[in-house]
Amino acid sequence: MNPHATILGAGLSGALMAIFLAHNERRVLIYERRPDLRKVDMDAGRSINLALADRGIHALKQAGVFEDVEPLLIPMRGRMLHDVNGQLSFAAYGQRPHEVIYSVSRPGLTRVLLDHARRRYGIEPRFLQAARALDFEHDELVMLDEVTSETRRLRLAPLIAADGAGSLVRRAMIGQLGTRVTEDVLEHGYKELTLPAGPGGTHRIERHALHIWPRGGFMLIALPNVDGSFTMTLFLAQYGAESFATLDGRDAVDAFFTQHFPDVTPLMPGLAREFLEHPVGRMSTVRTERWAAPAGHAVLLGDAAHAIVPFHGQGMNACFEDCFELNRLLEATGDWAHSFNSFEALRKPNTDAIAAMALENYVEMRDTVRDPKFMLRKELSFELERRFPDRFIPRYSMVMFHHEIPYAVAYERGRIQARILEDATNSIDALDQVDWEETLGWVRERLSPLANS
Numbered sequence: 001m002n003p004h005a006t007i008l009g010a011g012l013s014g015a016l017m018a019i020f021l022a023h024n025e026r027r028v029l030i031y032e033r034r035p036d037l038r039k040v041d042m043d044a045g046r047s048i049n050l051a052l053a054d055r056g057i058h059a060l061k062q063a064g065v066f067e068d069v070e071p072l073l074i075p076m077r078g079r080m081l082h083d084v085n086g087q088l089s090f091a092a093y094g095q096r097p098h099e100v101i102y103s104v105s106r107p108g109l110t111r112v113l114l115d116h117a118r119r120r121y122g123i124e125p126r127f128l129q130a131a132r133a134l135d136f137e138h139d140e141l142v143m144l145d146e147v148t149s150e151t152r153r154l155r156l157a158p159l160i161a162a163d164g165a166g167s168l169v170r171r172a173m174i175g176q177l178g179t180r181v182t183e184d185v186l187e188h189g190y191k192e193l194t195l196p197a198g199p200g201g202t203h204r205i206e207r208h209a210l211h212i213w214p215r216g217g218f219m220l221i222a223l224p225n226v227d228g229s230f231t232m233t234l235f236l237a238q239y240g241a242e243s244f245a246t247l248d249g250r251d252a253v254d255a256f257f258t259q260h261f262p263d264v265t266p267l268m269p270g271l272a273r274e275f276l277e278h279p280v281g282r283m284s285t286v287r288t289e290r291w292a293a294p295a296g297h298a299v300l301l302g303d304a305a306h307a308i309v310p311f312h313g314q315g316m317n318a319c320f321e322d323c324f325e326l327n328r329l330l331e332a333t334g335d336w337a338h339s340f341n342s343f344e345a346l347r348k349p350n351t352d353a354i355a356a357m358a359l360e361n362y363v364e365m366r367d368t369v370r371d372p373k374f375m376l377r378k379e380l381s382f383e384l385e386r387r388f389p390d391r392f393i394p395r396y397s398m399v400m401f402h403h404e405i406p407y408a409v410a411y412e413r414g415r416i417q418a419r420i421l422e423d424a425t426n427s428i429d430a431l432d433q434v435d436w437e438e439t440l441g442w443v444r445e446r447l448s449p450l451a452n453s
């Protein structure tokens, strides 16, 4: 087996994959088109944060890097919902103390992974090196040095393409190998804003929660940062009556926020300026038919293979799970081509499932959470989990807290569970009205015991 691999992209996927490979004594070269984010602030003062959950944590632990990551994490125990009158209601994510998710800075996490790779294994990515073209027939990757403008040619095999949602390698696979890819762009975009820290770096709203202002067609969310600030993200239609297109001036922005988010707007003094300066991000779901190129030449990893919308907080978690699984297969088979093919076969049904669940979760976060029936079903699902821990685990918990349950299984069982919850709560409005005999009968009848329980 060729001990030497090339990784394209030093983002979250590329950095963790490099650590896994180096941990198993493989030589790794990483190329990254951007400058080193440990030396240059590329997000112009914005702090982008992500939710890290069990799948991501499991992979980080297996790679031996979780201890370095821990100081960056802020536990979020549930959703804090803000209604339009400023009334708060809290819904826990899980029912056991460890069932929490963690807010983590994306650049901070990437820095820790890159530092770990350098310190432990002497791996230093080659920054400002952009892949420009790729030729599968001649086994060649054309790289451009962004500083000297020189180009050079590298051998492909084996190439791990962790070059993100706009992957050049994926585009080359479409053009040269006839790979089929669909990209469904969401009609909604997003914009990141800041809720600054209070005096002495304190958090001005509850620190251990993911805050949501659900408003039906749109929503605002907030995740805590270690410096006391929150990163706020507004998800809104790109066009239409209430949309990014109509929020085109200071007055329009102030009026929109004061009307829909009156409790938090006074805490955001830089709101209108930030809103007008920051770009609107786009979100899409990328589904790629084949991830592995023939003869072990290349494989797509992370967002390059399966970018998803962010509403389940699982994009990065799925990428980290990819790294763990690909490494496991390489260890088991010792063969790049075989591992790349098996990786695609194993992961694709799972990443298709999380893509679907992430889309469904957008409606849940911005709208369904306001429905009293939603809370009733959540209470019932916790009760069923208490009574049948080997059969009934709420879908959210399967995805966020159970790395041993593949996404595709969570999706399939989640469908069956949703029917049970719907049937049991259709004509009632409190938990004490549940017909337990009938409901427990449905659980036994429709759900087999979980394989790992």
Ligand SMILES: Cc1cc2nc3c(=O)[nH]c(=O)nc-3n(C[C@H](O)[C@H](O)[C@H](O)COP(=O)(O)OP(=O)(O)OC[C@H]3O[C@@H](n4cnc5c(N)ncnc54)[C@H](O)[C@@H]3O)c2cc1C
Residues within 6 Å of the ligand: 008, 009, 010, 011, 012, 013, 014, 031, 032, 033, 034, 049, 050, 051, 052, 129, 130, 131, 132, 162, 163, 164, 165, 167, 168, 190, 233, 281, 301, 302, 303, 304, 310, 312, 313, 314, 315, 316, 317, 318, 319
């Ligand atoms: C608004 C938003 C919120 C999110 N929230 C969450 C969350 O809460 N939880 C979660 O788990 N996930 C979340 N995600 C998803 C997560 O950010 C991504 O899944 C993850 O960053 C993908 O990592 P990656 O390394 O595969 O790709 P990227 O992070 O895109 O990294 C790709 C790297 O490749 C480099 N590159 C690209 N092209 C080339 C080239 N031609 N040559 C050389 N280098 C190249 C890029 O510069 C980059 O460094 C969110 C995403 C968004 C947009």
